[in-house]
Amino acid sequence: MELGEGTPRQIRQVLLLFFFLGGTLVYAETWGYSVAEEAEIGFCIANVIKDMDSSVGVEDLAARGARVIFDDYKSYLRLDLQTGNLLLNEQLDREALCGTTEPCILHFQVLLENPLQFFRAELSVKDINDHSPMFLEKHMRLKISEGTSPGTSFQMDGAQDLDVGANSVQNYTITPNPHLHVKLHDSGKDRKYPELVLDQTLDREKEPEFNITLTAIDGGSPSRSGTALIQVVVVDINDNAPEFERPLYEVQVPENSPVDSLVIRVSATDLDAEIYGELSYSFSHSSRDVQKTFEIHPVSGEVRLKSLLDFEMIQSYTINIQATDGGSLSGKSVVIVQVVDVNDNPPEIAMTSLISPIPENSSPEMMVAIFRIRDQDTGDNGRMICSIQNDLPFLVKPTFKNFYTLVTERSLDRETRAEYNITITVTDLGTPRLQTQHNITVLVSDVPEGPFPARLLDVSGAGTLAHSYQYEVCLSGGTQTSDFKFLKSVTKSP
Template sequence: MRRQVLLFISMLSLRSVLGQVSYSIPEEMSKGSLIGNIAQDLGLDVKRLKTGRARLHVGNSAEYIELNKEKGVLLIKERIDREALCEQTTPCAVHFQMILENPIEFFRVTVEITDINDNAPIFKMNNMLFEISESAVRGARFELERALDSDVGINGLKSYSLYPTDNFILKLNENAAAEKEVEMILEKPLDREKQQQLTLTLTAVDGGEPQLSGTVQIHVTVLDANDNAPVFTQSTYKASLMENSQKGTSLMTVTATDIDQGTNGLVTYSISSNAEGILDLFEIHGTSGEVRLIGKIDYETSKHYQLNVKARDQGGLTDSCKIIFDILDVNDNAPIIDLMSTTQSIPEDSTFQTVVAVMNVHDADSDINGVVRCFLSDSLPFIIENTSNGFYSILTNIDLDRERASQYNITVTYFKITDTDNIQTRPRIVSTSVSSKAS
């Protein structure tokens, strides 16, 4: 895939300076709050911000931050919710550039958004229901729905507690994704004749200060004897899935067997709703165990999905397995060129490698599918240089002569390296005028 942009460029004198500065602020700061003195931190005079018509370039991002040119400081423009901006991704940061003109200078700015404990653990289910046979033996395991906490790090989910503990205790496990999984373990056998119903309270707490918590009730119905629980043929299933897979695609079939006879040997399947959005993307057939895709997946949003699948027999005994889908990237995003600054006229006595334009080319695809290249026609007295990741500058490559050529059309061609066999240009005409020598 290739696109083409033609630039109209004109200015007296330009130079490119690339610097960077970083700040760290907590989320939820109020509008107008001070982030930092960017003029001081970059060693710039405040007057330079005015004469250079300083501005912030945020690309396609939301404008959370604004520049006060009078004081040379960065301020909060819109309240930032770290969870809405980055979800569980850490570190979470806003990236943008500050652009100056006359001459052109641009600086990369990173503002890291740190987490505050503003979310309590929550359970997606109002309550959990279990039907457990009175013949279940000590040590029988029952997987519980995990709580969700939008906060990260120390403010995230820390531990669980169960009350009362007359018959069951909790066991916490940490999976490969460092998530805490919780099981209820039968410690004392149940007796249906003594108690047919049990109600327990599961509490999840985070590690923040002050500590926040969420609760859910567990209702246990004690059934008559069911001697054997279902057993999955695999504890973990793995498969790869293209991000452009169509809704309705059959992905795999999981199987659990129960050696009991009659209704006690009938197994049904379900996906635990312990991960945000999983039930909007995948479904499982209750009796066959066939897993289908029902939503749209996107490699750029998530590279992996884990489904926790439960098999339950008619006596209430369960087993669980995990399905891990690795999402494969598809070259489904076009490069985007963002012209950050240009000049329309340049003196013929400009110094060698004077900057006439600065642009950013980026692609949402990942790995090799997101690699973009830019080039100019060899016949032009200009070159294009990749000044940093995704940023390009167009510079003069030879001495200019207004009498020989007073105007140039510059064509910037960019393409994804995975599409070099299918390069197509869509030009926009751009002119650069060459003016007389400065007196």
Template sequence: MEAGVERAVQKRQVLFLCVFLGMSLAGAEPLRYFVAEETERGAFLTNLAKDLGLGVGELTARGTRIISDQNMQFLLLNSLTGDLLVNEKLDREELCGPREPCVLPFQLLLEKPFQIFRAELWVRDINDHSPVFVDKEISLKILESATPGAAFLLESAQDSDVGTNSLSNYTISPNAYFHIKVRDSGEGNIHPELVLNQVLDREDIPELSLTLTALDGGSPPRSGTALVRIMVVDINDNAPEFVQSLYKVQAPENSPVGSMVVSVSARDLDTGINGEIAYAFFYATEIILKTFQLNPTSGNLYLKGELDYEAVQTYTLTIQAKDGGGLSGKCTVVVEVTDVNDNQPELLLSSLTSPIAENSPETVVAVFRVRDRDSGNNGKTVCSIQDDLPFLLKPSVESFYILVTEKPLDRERNTDYNITITVTDLGTPRLKTEYNITLLVSDVNDNAPAFTQTSYTLLVRENNSPALHIGRVSATDRDSGTNAQVKRIPRN
């Protein structure tokens, strides 16, 4: 298990990326831990006390806890022993999808004294998914005039696993006419091509049925199959050709559903049915089918679902133009989703100390974190509080902020404070979030009792009886509770 330790001015408004030099943070690299997906709940990961060089009891004494952006309790810290355990089974595909590596960042927060350590949980993939073809039967029309060496793209399988456990090869059932060639797209995806070995004769063999098998790289490998039905057709000597082989367009993430993204166009030199073109998606993933809709006649591409820059920034689509004779051409459409300022900043409160003693200067009142899911200036934030309060807002590390007292408080003047933390992003239009904190001030015995008069003159008749009431003296105390209870002791 790999581990690296990190050790990580004063303004009312501070930018998101400022660094608070007064706090300590351990090092440039985060602590790093590895776990295989589907590991059982309660599995031991590490002993944090040893990793941080702390005694066993220090984690409890310093108020140690785990914070994660995902608000997921995927880890459990036993602060008595220092053991870090897996709190739930992790599904790498659900957590990270196709992204590799699958890294879940979290922070270790020690409150007394305040210290933050960055850490990462790397979830390793296991081979728990088999390759799957969207269509169990693939129909293919091939002209009898096709020459040996001609290649025909087949539908690719999908495998939710990544790395060596993802798709690695394709095979075809033994036959004399075709073999499989595996083509690498250059983006980590492989596609099968059916390559012709010898000339077809429609009069001898009008149709062939072959089994296409997709294999992953796991040990042992998993596989999935699809039936390839090949129909041999009479000659159609011109395949459709797209005007452009690559279409690149940009679409704002707030584009309305139903709006047109791009129009693709292909042409075919043949006439009649052999020149009639129909457009369709080729090897479209589930997310593409949910997001886009293609007009088969015009080639217009429309939005079927909402775009979200924070979820997907780029879509790559392959569109096929097929004529009535079975020949086809393909083009690639790349849709780049552009960000708009549609996410308000978020404030995540980690700790709050209330009430706080009135004689507590430079005391940490609250610890919180700010984040904004937008990008660029839309994701940069400014954080502030009211100007007329005896508090300071200090930036820490990893977008953490600390609210501290600027000077001793006076409970006799203010028994509580209503603090509004305002987080504003730098996008257009600017979005903001306000978070209200009510802080109670507890009393300390900082006021001496005071008489209502500095001297009292009382007249007493002579020969009076004992215990005769001759007057009253009065004293007050500005403190509260037991600190304000006054006891009068006479002196000779």
């Protein structure tokens, strides 16, 4: 049912708000485990029994339906119910899981049913040095004016390394030469890129060009490296560098913008004439994500989408742009692109367990099902409402971290109704609102009911005093007999 329809029935709704139910439903401590990426399948991470409270033993794991549930529903680990060991279920690739994010944390829960209990845990995937630094451009061309003063520095595109921390790029070197040396520049967030510093004035008439090799070295053990060839071209004097109209541009782009959409147009000017005033726009030491998502026209300065955006993956981009004139002088500007979230992800429902049939004499608030909901959007687009039909004797209750339980509202009567078809509806609060439904069937099992009618049988004979009698209780499916005694004698009438 869509929200807002005119109907006399009210939908029982539960806003997705996290709260703690108290008691022992959610264990207060969060367990922390770690494993190196690419560890072999079956590798033992830890034993959960050691971290659980003293009331849980290894024999309880199978009896209480223990299982491991990750936030993204993947099965990275499996729980050995015979030992309590957490075992690696697949080889983990830290770069595929987290990209450049560090630390790489996978959140999960160990769930016990009957009674319901959650234990929070997180798995830290440690980086190993399994990638070499790589320059996006293997061949670079650097133009330096012959009038450039010694000490002038030239920013070069740095190498990309999928590893993080100490395993990422730590240093740069160049082949020995009398003209240039390399200087390491740290831009923050563990990103380092090289600058070439001029040692002496160049003379185009003596040496119009020369080549050097730039090497990027990571901090792993053993270390890995990558190289790029730089062709240095000495050009005639150029005394004016390009200047952008703005040092910083900020723009917002909806994540559903089509490929080739115009993001922004940047503009720079150069006071020099002819070739020295002709500008070419390009990206400068940009990340791999920028390179594969955006492109810039070298003449117009238009920045356009090269691939689709995804707010759930990346929320903002920093694009470094340079305008280079014909004499190799350049001006720089920065474009900040904020990706605007749109409601493009419907809610998800994952059923964890379902009990059916249930006995008709079940007490109120008996647990029937456990399920989990998720919406990958943010803000109102990610807020959700969970409901079932209003005319059913069941309630939906939030438990822990997007987990919900379906419980009975009152005792059931199989003779009145033996089967319930329940539709769980989850609707987000985005524009437009997206909805997901999941149908389950719950059967009600019969329970024998009493009291039963009894028929007294005289076994003493007419007209005699009897101290003991036998009675017969009539039950469906047969009879049951038993002896009883009066507290005092009675006379049997003829």
